[in-house]
Amino acid sequence: MNQVSRRRMLTGGFGLLGAGVLAGGAPAAGSSAAPSLPGRALVEKTLVAQPATLDLGGLQVDTWAYGDTVPGPLIRATAGDRLRITVDNQLPAETTVHWHGIALEAAADGVPGLTQDPIATGSTYTYDFTAPDPGTYFYHPHVGLQLDRALYAPLIIDDPKEPGCYDHEWVLVLDDWLDGTGRTPEDVLQALTSSSGNGAGHGGMTGMDHGDMDMSSPEAMGGMDHAPMKGGGDSPYGEDAGDVTYPHYLVNGKVPEAPDVLAAKPGDRVRLRIINAAADTIFTVALGGHRMEVTHTDGFPVKPQETDALAIGMGERYDAIVTLADGVFPFVTAPMGKDGQAMALIRTGSGAAPAPTVTPKELRCPALIGAELEPADSARLETRDVEVALPMALTGQMDPYQWGFNGAPYGKNDPLMIREGQRVQLDAANQTMMAHPLHVHGHTFALPNGLRKDTVMLAPMQSLALQLQADNPGDWMVHCHNLYHGEAGMMIEMRYRR
Ligand SMILES: [Cu+2]
Structure with missing residues (x-):
């Protein structure tokens, strides 16, 4: 089976948005937008954001989705292609779409009030942008808590220069789920902001509950199937257990009792594209019986590194x-500091499926974290002197539930002002007792070791100097990708003009 049909089959649940691909450089008939560049394709598609009843594997939920699947439809293009995606908003609320990780033109970045007016109920909006860099990305709304419903989907940009030395490619999208189970995301935020002094509704430090338990031996816990100690001393991100208790976790839109099944032959090489689309959950992931060789993070290549387990924060991709x-x-995803898990099954031969509560031994091994990776030489920023260094403290606390940058919530903190062409250093300093996935729009920054990321986990009280090249003028968001933190103020603008 060739690569394309294989991909089509194996990502089947998402549907493939390829029908509108026009080869060659000519703009589509009737186009009023700028002509696409020679040799580049135009990928056109319509997304319908709408209320939908979804089956998460025996669990029916009324929620909001792109079309009627979760994750939503895969969008796929080749680096340099132009994408023209029309969003038809049938939701009972305003929405936008943000193309997470893509260094696109600012006007298409999907931030309401900054790069566009929100898309009103019953109206459409067309995003028109170029995807310059290959990699694994995803898209989701940038309005309120909509991402914590089913409004997310993978966005894959292929590298025309990459040989693709693998037999299959599987996209694995991780999520934490509560919508349609008796609470909406808005209910959750309301509880977080209105309660006080009691951990803000199962939040914050529940991971500490595990701290006293002896989980060093699975037998001590009365047998198998207990996840490794989560959120305790061996967590790479301290005692952070997120703010929200979720009843379900999903891989590719399914609960572990009815997992997505991915089929191949023994000996096949598979490229996994792992996306954490959760709102409030860091996952540790492992594939039973295998070690994984990590090759990319946030789209950019790394020096290949083998690991048993991998920690992935919200908004990160590996x-x-x-x-x-x-x-x-x-393939098990364990929510850090929380109970439960999700799973997909990989089948290359006969045998019974493992229980939905199975804990592969690889999951008990130390989890690789992004900051431990080394960049591929091709992914390094050119070495330059820093021309402007900006303090960027992540601030706030659970009680009262307030988050911000530089001591103030979004709207009250001062934008980060830079100029085109500058080498910028963002002095990110986490001054809180929680971990935060820090996401910068429109740019891929470099960590001190040169690793390129657009979303990086900052452990409690960790500081990290992030360099970026100011080569994409516009008004950009910098924010925590814990959706509840972002909504409670942990966002700031970075502005520059051509
Ligand atoms: Cu945060």
């Missing part, structure tokens, strides 16, 4: 290569 053994294997 690509990994695995060579599959013979049998049935669980």
